[in-house]
Amino acid sequence: xxxxxxxxxxxxxxxxxxxxxxxxxxxxxxxxxxxxxxxxxxxxxxxxxxxxxxxxxxxxxxxxxxxxxxxxxxxxxxxxxxxxxxxxxxxxxxxxxxxxxxxxxxxxxxxxxxxxxxxxxxxxxxxxxxxxxxxxxxxxxxxxxxxxxxxxxxxxxxxxxxxxxxxxxxxxxxxxxxxxxxxxxxxxxxxxxxxxxxxxxxxxxxxxxxxxxxxxxxxxxxxxxxxxxxxxxxxxxxxxxxxxxxxxxxxxxxxxxxxxxxxxxxxxxxxxxxxxxxxxxxxxxxxxxxxxxxxxxxxxxxxxxxxxxxxxxxxxxxxxxxxxxxxxxxxxxxxxxxxxxxxxxxxxxxxxxxxxxxxxxxxxxxxxxxxxxxxxxxxxxxxxxxxxxxxxxxxxxxxxxxxxxxxxxxxxxxxxxxxxxxxxx
Amino acid sequence: xxxxxxxxxxxxxxxxxxxxxxxxxxxxxxxxxxxxxxxxxxxxxxxxxxxxxxxxxxxxxxxxxxxxxxxxxxxxxxxxxxxxxxxxxxxxxxxxxxxxxxxxxxxxxxxxxxxxxxxxxxxxxxxxxxxxxxxxxxxxxxxxxxxxxxxxxxxxxxxxxxxxxxxxxxxxxxxxxxxxxxxxxxxxxxxxxxxxxxxxxxxxxxxxxxxxxxxxxxxxxxxxxxxxxxxxxxxxxxxxxxxxxxxxxxxxxxxxxxxxxxxxxxxxxxxxxxxxxxxxxxxxxxxxxxxxxxxxxxxxxxxxxxxxxxxxxxxxxxxxxxxxxxxxxxxxxxxxxxxxxxxxxxxxxxxxxxxxxxxxxxxxxxxxxxxxxxxxxxxxxxxxxxxxxxxxxxxxxxxxxxxxxxxxxxxxxxxxxxxxxxxxx
Numbered sequence: 001x002x003x004x005x006x007x008x009x010x011x012x013x014x015x016x017x018x019x020x021x022x023x024x025x026x027x028x029x030x031x032x033x034x035x036x037x038x039x040x041x042x043x044x045x046x047x048x049x050x051x052x053x054x055x056x057x058x059x060x061x062x063x064x065x066x067x068x069x070x071x072x073x074x075x076x077x078x079x080x081x082x083x084x085x086x087x088x089x090x091x092x093x094x095x096x097x098x099x100x101x102x103x104x105x106x107x108x109x110x111x112x113x114x115x116x117x118x119x120x121x122x123x124x125x126x127x128x129x130x131x132x133x134x135x136x137x138x139x140x141x142x143x144x145x146x147x148x149x150x151x152x153x154x155x156x157x158x159x160x161x162x163x164x165x166x167x168x169x170x171x172x173x174x175x176x177x178x179x180x181x182x183x184x185x186x187x188x189x190x191x192x193x194x195x196x197x198x199x200x201x202x203x204x205x206x207x208x209x210x211x212x213x214x215x216x217x218x219x220x221x222x223x224x225x226x227x228x229x230x231x232x233x234x235x236x237x238x239x240x241x242x243x244x245x246x247x248x249x250x251x252x253x254x255x256x257x258x259x260x261x262x263x264x265x266x267x268x269x270x271x272x273x274x275x276x277x278x279x280x281x282x283x284x285x286x287x288x289x290x291x292x293x294x295x296x297x298x299x300x301x302x303x304x305x306x307x308x309x310x311x312x313x314x315x316x317x318x319x320x321x322x323x324x325x326x327x328x329x330x331x332x333x334x335x336x337x338x339x340x341x342x343x344x345x346x347x348x349x350x351x352x353x354x355x356x357x358x359x360x361x362x363x364x365x366x367x368x369x370x371x372x373x374x375x376x377x378x379x380x381x382x383x384x385x386x387x388x389x390x391x392x393x394x395x396x397x398x399x400x401x402x403x404x405x406x407x408x409x410x411x412x413x414x415x416x417x418x419x420x421x422x423x424x425x
Numbered sequence: 426x427x428x429x430x431x432x433x434x435x436x437x438x439x440x441x442x443x444x445x446x447x448x449x450x451x452x453x454x455x456x457x458x459x460x461x462x463x464x465x466x467x468x469x470x471x472x473x474x475x476x477x478x479x480x481x482x483x484x485x486x487x488x489x490x491x492x493x494x495x496x497x498x499x500x501x502x503x504x505x506x507x508x509x510x511x512x513x514x515x516x517x518x519x520x521x522x523x524x525x526x527x528x529x530x531x532x533x534x535x536x537x538x539x540x541x542x543x544x545x546x547x548x549x550x551x552x553x554x555x556x557x558x559x560x561x562x563x564x565x566x567x568x569x570x571x572x573x574x575x576x577x578x579x580x581x582x583x584x585x586x587x588x589x590x591x592x593x594x595x596x597x598x599x600x601x602x603x604x605x606x607x608x609x610x611x612x613x614x615x616x617x618x619x620x621x622x623x624x625x626x627x628x629x630x631x632x633x634x635x636x637x638x639x640x641x642x643x644x645x646x647x648x649x650x651x652x653x654x655x656x657x658x659x660x661x662x663x664x665x666x667x668x669x670x671x672x673x674x675x676x677x678x679x680x681x682x683x684x685x686x687x688x689x690x691x692x693x694x695x696x697x698x699x700x701x702x703x704x705x706x707x708x709x710x711x712x713x714x715x716x717x718x719x720x721x722x723x724x725x726x727x728x729x730x731x732x733x734x735x736x737x738x739x740x741x742x743x744x745x746x747x748x749x750x751x752x753x754x755x756x757x758x759x760x761x762x763x764x765x766x767x768x769x770x771x772x773x774x775x776x777x778x779x780x781x782x783x784x785x786x787x788x789x790x791x792x793x794x795x796x797x798x799x800x801x802x803x804x805x806x807x808x809x810x811x812x813x814x815x816x817x818x819x820x821x822x823x824x825x826x827x828x829x830x831x832x833x834x835x836x837x838x839x840x841x842x843x844x845x846x847x848x849x850x
Contacts, residue, residue, distance in 0.1 A: 075721025278726025296500025301703025412778035
């Protein structure tokens, strides 16, 4: 069973002292026990498997030739699911489209290649009232109904929302739509390992139980460290990031997985980090990157730009498949250099070189090392980054679980919609 | 003919004075006339159309059922092309895959759905020796040859590289591969409007001449302003961004198009901005975002986090298509609010609200307004952002056209490859 490992480099200039960080840890643990956020105990919840197993035969019956999964959701309702599916989805799984925006050209463009007979809509909104998601669903309902008829259209829809509140829950009851619950204490951005992400995982042929086992194993490790009065890795890293920000002005946190299949992990982390920590004039700014690609993009800035960032890598020790580069020809020196090397070795060489460049420039960085990319290691990684985010909030004395700043925008948007409608009438 | 427009808001706290900015402008113009970078005069080059027109019949002859375009390139060799294709590609065009990373699992996973008989490989490396791109090509050459045979495989390949140097040029001569030139003075990140982007555009059914016309029209406007001794818009914005960075510590530049089809534009801009400006301990850090999606991600941080950013929006005034949201039901208030509104209006309301939120919080922002999203407006936008980047470099007294910091990483990577090969033997 491969466990992920956290490696620190140049970060240790600011090693955390136990007296400084323990009070934050204790507040965090007390809040978790009081149910302040559902994420911490989520992996211990045992009912997901049952709920997910129950839906499988119903789905196969309703849509026998399922070939397209349309995921409707935005922000935390979308990114966790997309991270899991892009990282681990089987190549023979249905095509996944994540409708996380309201651009009508893009939606229509995407639908041109989709057959409603073979499509499943998964509508995810925690509150049941997210405007973008409801607007999309209103349109896709018409799209389905005009092609399949009213009754059959409903067979192509699954919801995920609050257990009792909101428009989507009301509709679920009226239309008898299979509907997963998002526990009220679980913020959207912490919901990847709930039905929000687990149902798409199921359809993509990913073992949800292994994802949860990964999270649960990481949680166990965290609690063991607490039990032994050691500073847990997530808290240790959180403390160093906070110190580098406060004392050295390193206000940005780069996350750069060296794996194309983990590209969405950076986007998910960006949302988690920004929305959890950007409060009261504080907050660290997340920067999403992907290796080796972005060595040809932001590396120049990471090496020679201002000393205002810490960089986190995600390293996948072994890819599932690899291949040799074969091109023996001394007259073509660039090809010849690569002759006999595997893609795995090339990726290793590039990550090693990038880390060396940062170390040489006294630029702090850390690495999350995954023995392989699997449901088990991804579950650990998601949970570790959630812990890291929450604990960073507690150290900054920011509540990581609210998002008060989003409200103003929602109210202003509604006012503008009402005004637009008034103009129409 | 719709021209793009630059709107500034809250940025004017630091209006540029002509005496402060004119010397940088004059150095820039002198360097452009001396051929320091090919991007400035690129739209005036008239040979693209001829070169591109010449390849069309050859292609149709070589691959009569072309359904997949495999773009091999990394950094600037990839992002400009992807930006254009994602923004404007016809829905009936071939499927485009941008192989901009070396993750072997991802490459093999993608190829599972591709038929080599119907695929075209476009291999782009300015130097002709980019390791990642050559490694991919070495593998894809085998993939093609094992399925099509050696001779026919070569019919499925087009190159884009230096006119005379490098391994790819040597191979082009040996194998007689159709090959576009990247002018030596044109840095990869400034090459979107050369054959690097124009050939994929052609295959995607996009009017390359209109892209160039857009760039050329914007260039004309810029030179007219210079002629009249007005501060050109790009310089005016550059100066305000630099001032906000120097005087107010706003070291980050967010680019947030409100259009899903412009999502890659942010990634392209990130590469352009980071690699051009991150030098000598200076540089502004780019943050890629997409509206309305990232209102549910970084908006919380933009509103309530530290005052360390300026935000740029890209607004598309009218989408090509739109649709009404129809859901009249007073018992479902969230749906009912949206009833009768178009997706266009919803997008407008969201962008307007987000701008208002920033204005209310005295957070500076600007908007690039596109009357519509078309080849003509995208050409203008790319050119404007290239001008903005170059001029920001001149104001910061940084050479925006080199990338010295990337070299160290390349050397270290090569050393590690040589070491890995030694171990094998």
